[in-house]
Amino acid sequence: MSKRIALEGSFAVSEAARMADVDVIAAYPITPQTHIIERLADYVANGELKASYIPVESEHSAMSACYGASAAGARTFTATASQGFFLMHEVLHWVSAMRQPVIMAVCNRAVAPPANIWGDYSDAMTARDTGWIQLFAANNQEVFDFVLSSFRIGEDPRVLLPVMVHLDGFSLSHVIEPVILPEQEEVNRFLPPYQHPYAIDPDNPMSYSMVMGPDIYSEIKKAQDVTLRESKEIILQAWKEFGDIFGRYYSPIESYKTEGAKTLLMSTGCLSETAKVAIDRKRDKGEDVGLIILHLWRPFPFEELYQAIKDAETLVVFDRCISLGGPGGPIISEVKSALFDKRKDIKFAGLIGGLCGRNLSVEQFEDALDKGREIAEKGSEEVFETIGIRE
Amino acid sequence: MAEKKTKAISELTWRDMRFGNVFTEPGSAVRYKTGDWRSQRPVVDREKCNKCGLCWLYCPDGAITPLDDGYYEPDLYFCKGCGICPQVCPKKAITMIEEEEK
Numbered sequence A: 001m002s003k004r005i006a007l008e009g010s011f012a013v014s015e016a017a018r019m020a021d022v023d024v025i026a027a028y029p030i031t032p033q034t035h036i037i038e039r040l041a042d043y044v045a046n047g048e049l050k051a052s053y054i055p056v057e058s059e060h061s062a063m064s065a066c067y068g069a070s071a072a073g074a075r076t077f078t079a080t081a082s083q084g085f086f087l088m089h090e091v092l093h094w095v096s097a098m099r100q101p102v103i104m105a106v107c108n109r110a111v112a113p114p115a116n117i118w119g120d121y122s123d124a125m126t127a128r129d130t131g132w133i134q135l136f137a138a139n140n141q142e143v144f145d146f147v148l149s150s151f152r153i154g155e156d157p158r159v160l161l162p163v164m165v166h167l168d169g170f171s172l173s174h175v176i177e178p179v180i181l182p183e184q185e186e187v188n189r190f191l192p193p194y195q196h197p198y199a200i201d202p203d204n205p206m207s208y209s210m211v212m213g214p215d216i217y218s219e220i221k222k223a224q225d226v227t228l229r230e231s232k233e234i235i236l237q238a239w240k241e242f243g244d245i246f247g248r249y250y251s252p253i254e255s256y257k258t259e260g261a262k263t264l265l266m267s268t269g270c271l272s273e274t275a276k277v278a279i280d281r282k283r284d285k286g287e288d289v290g291l292i293i294l295h296l297w298r299p300f301p302f303e304e305l306y307q308a309i310k311d312a313e314t315l316v317v318f319d320r321c322i323s324l325g326g327p328g329g330p331i332i333s334e335v336k337s338a339l340f341d342k343r344k345d346i347k348f349a350g351l352i353g354g355l356c357g358r359n360l361s362v363e364q365f366e367d368a369l370d371k372g373r374e375i376a377e378k379g380s381e382e383v384f385e386t387i388g389i390r391e
Numbered sequence B: 001m002a003e004k005k006t007k008a009i010s011e012l013t014w015r016d017m018r019f020g021n022v023f024t025e026p027g028s029a030v031r032y033k034t035g036d037w038r039s040q041r042p043v044v045d046r047e048k049c050n051k052c053g054l055c056w057l058y059c060p061d062g063a064i065t066p067l068d069d070g071y072y073e074p075d076l077y078f079c080k081g082c083g084i085c086p087q088v089c090p091k092k093a094i095t096m097i098e099e100e101e102k
Helices: A009-019 A034-045 A059-071 A082-087 A089-097 A140-155 A184-190 A217-246 A271-284 A302-308 A330-339 A362-378 B054-058 B084-088
Strands: A003-008 A024-027 A052-055 A076-080 A103-108 A133-136 A163-168 A176-181 A253-256 A263-268 A289-294 A296-298 A314-319 A347-352 B040-044 B064-066 B072-074 B094-098
Touching: A003 A009, A003 A140, A009 A034, A009 A103, A009 A140, A009 A163, A009 A176, A024 A034, A024 A059, A034 A052, A034 A076, A052 A059, A059 A076, A059 A082, A059 A089, A076 A082, A082 A089, A089 A217, A103 A140, A133 A140, A133 A217, A140 A163, A140 A176, A140 A184, A140 A217, A184 A217, A217 A296, A253 A302, A263 A271, A263 A330, A263 A362, A271 A289, A271 A362, A302 A330, A314 A330, A314 A362, A330 A347, A347 A362, B040 B072, B054 B064, B054 B084, B084 B094
Parallel strands: A024 A052, A024 A076, A076 A103, A103 A163, A133 A163, A263 A289, A263 A314, A314 A347
Antiparallel strands: A003 A176, A133 A296, A253 A289, B040 B094, B064 B072
16 A cells, blocks of 8 residues: 655655665765755665665766766666756766666756755756756655656666756755655556666677767767657656556646636746646636646657647746846746747746745735736736846 | 667768667777878887887877787877877887878
């Protein structure tokens, strides 16, 4: 029998990695991620998890060690946030291009300066083009479920790509919520043993990541891009089977009360849960609004997005990250681009808020939705509206 | 990944590269000539050479090749012209000359 227990988001990550029976963990502590690797270190120390735990001297080393471990055929896990995430950035590209399914939890945190530790997606969004599969969780159950399904997705021989699971720093990582933990037997049924087809083998030597030039780089990158795009089908299959075993079904874009909605709010991560309450209240008042929640950021779910907004006239997109000097938040920029050919008629409004852990209330989401509709209707001189900004 | 086939790089399509930058045929780089941007090349004076092999040991690219008669000659398909071999030669038997010179 599965059990329902109170668990903070960080420990939900640790439990998922433990139940996935990871072989190697290489990590460096950073707030708000530290609880994840502390708990895993406990499990390795007390024998509950038979894994090699490599306490490295930096995040660049953490991801480098993960790269090597994964290349040797080990099921590999790490976690980081913000400044540490930036330090490992170079190696993120090596891991994805070399098709190593390293799994990483990122407890999203704002970028310094000003020095800070609180949550937003300024770290996540810088990794957009690193070639990793990227998932955003909105609550701690999703945190557990996404981390567990990441191993299945990334290690699929048709995929062999790394996966990062984003969870909001503090708002999920340090908040205790009820989480249903499955039986180990169920996990084993969902997650087959990992076998990399080209693992390092001294008896069968191969060359990895050779120097390559202009005559082949484009071919390598196209192959990588096609593989990442095609991984969406395997993600859908994995989540279908996840649902059949565990009873919880996920999709790249979750629709909440979207039936008959002329205005849709689009959100990501834990503030989507606050937005849900705002939508509930507006629905109670008879307003035709709904919510769509982006769970799959890479590969971008073009078709699912189009289907989700098919009947809407206005799309208000909430970004928890500022794109300095850019055409709006990172998500609305991509959403506009993705819909440009198919829905030239749809009206957009871009909202930015919740930066560096600033709280957003249900009432603020209600007001922001009204403001968003007004902007979509009348237009605005601002590229985006910042919720709760002091003018 | 380039499977075990003898295609030149210029013949590989993106479909050949589906499994990343892994080469299952180790040592295949020997077919990739890399010395064509050298500006100077080493020339061995056999009158002075005592076959000690230090040039062969120090060559960072493995371009110095031991010959059957005991002498050493640079493989100019791979030599980058770095100039280390004349520096380490105890008999001053190796000289770097400009590529333009015959």
